[in-house]
Structure formats: structure tokens, C-alpha cells
Amino acid sequence: MLEGMIAGSFSGSTMSETCSDLCRKMNIQGVDLREATVGNAFSLNSNGRKVVAVSPEMVTSMSSAEVEAVIAHELSHLKNNDSQEKGLARLAKLAFVFDPILHLVEAAVHRERELLADQSSVKYTQKPLALASALLKVHSAFHAYVPGPGAGLFVGHQGKGWLSRYPDLDRRVQLLINMAREKKTQTISA
Numbered sequence: 001m002l003e004g005m006i007a008g009s010f011s012g013s014t015m016s017e018t019c020s021d022l023c024r025k026m027n028i029q030g031v032d033l034r035e036a037t038v039g040n041a042f043s044l045n046s047n048g049r050k051v052v053a054v055s056p057e058m059v060t061s062m063s064s065a066e067v068e069a070v071i072a073h074e075l076s077h078l079k080n081n082d083s084q085e086k087g088l089a090r091l092a093k094l095a096f097v098f099d100p101i102l103h104l105v106e107a108a109v110h111r112e113r114e115l116l117a118d119q120s121s122v123k124y125t126q127k128p129l130a131l132a133s134a135l136l137k138v139h140s141a142f143h144a145y146v147p148g149p150g151a152g153l154f155v156g157h158q159g160k161g162w163l164s165r166y167p168d169l170d171r172r173v174q175l176l177i178n179m180a181r182e183k184k185t186q187t188i189s190a
Contacts, residue, residue: 002046006034006053018068025124026079040138043074045083062134069121069131076120082113103163110165122179132176139169
């Protein structure tokens with residue numbers, strides 16, 4: 001499945017250097033930065049193979065700070081073992097397909113991990129507004145629907161409600177704006 005979702009690497013590019021710098025800061029090793037052939041950006045840790053993939057279209061539509069924030073968000077998923085957490089939630093839902101509570105739990109786990117990745121991205125880049133801007137661009141641009149196992153792997157989605165795997169965009173952006181305000185307040189106080 002993974003091979004059908006990725007293409008060439010970004011080795012030797014500025015983006016590759018950004019990813020390497022973030023990997024050092026975040027103490028993550030062995031990450032392969034690749035082009036996403038579906039969606040906009042995702043990360044996956046499968047059998048020890050760590051991949052961050054971003055679409056060339058997304059990269060060209062964003063500033064370098066926005067791309068850095070998105071890569072940090074995706075690396076955060078790897079650092080926090082989100083593939084495992086999301087996978088366990090999905091397996092529970094599939095094992096007990098008729099249990100509506102597990103459908104809610106699986107979606108809640110996905111939303112929680114997205115917000116955690118946002119916080120982690122800000123921690124390592126110090127650029128909450130860049131991530132907010134990137135999320136807004138992703139939401140206003142394109143959305144490739146990926147059914148089945150690939151669903152829920154991308155940086156943003158427009159779904160709302162208790163079964164959505166992504167936090168509400170307005171709430172998510174507001175949390176990032178609040179982080180920027182807090183950071184600014186701490187700078188002024190220091």
C-alpha cells in the first residue's frame with residue numbers, strides 16, 4: 001500500500017535539509033522524505049520504515065516556514081508513535097464493527113493525535129502561525145479522498161463531528177493562534 005502512495009525522494013533539496021534538521025532536533029532517525037502521490041502530507045511508521053511524504057503541489061503553494069511546520073507536524077506523528085496508536089484504535093473498531101462507541105473512540109484518538117502533532121510542531125519550530133497558515137491553505141486547496149486503509153493519513157480534512165478524524169479547523173487554528181499569543185507574551189515578559 002505504501003509504495004502506491006509515494007514516489008521519488010526530495011534528497012539534496014532545501015526541504016530535505018529542513019527535514020534532517022528537524023529530525024536532529026526531535027531525535028528521530030531513519031526518516032525517508034518522499035513525494036506523496038495521494039493527498040497532501042502524511043507520515044507512516046510501518047515495520048520500522050519511517051516515511052514522511054508531502055505532495056509537490058503542496059510544497060509549491062506554501063512558504064518555507066509553512067513547509068517546515070508541516071514536516072514537523074508529520075515528524076511528530078512518528079515521534080509520538082501515532083501510527084501505532086491510530087492503528088490500534090482502527091483495529092478495535094474493525095474487530096467490533098457493530099460497537100458504535102468504538103467508532104467514536106477511533107475518531108477521538110485520531111483527533112487527539114492531530115492536536116498533539118500540532119503542539120509538537122510548534123515546540124520544535126516555534127512557528128504556530130506558519131502551521132495555522134499551512135492548515136488553512138491545505139483546507140482551501142485540494143482534498144483527495146482516500147478510502148480504506150489510507151484514510152486518516154493526511155495533514156488536514158474538512159470533516160466535522162464526532163466521527164471526524166480531524167479536529168475542527170476553526171478550533172485547531174484558534175489553538176495555534178493562542179500558542180502564538182502565549183509565545184509573544186512570554187517574550188515580552190522576559
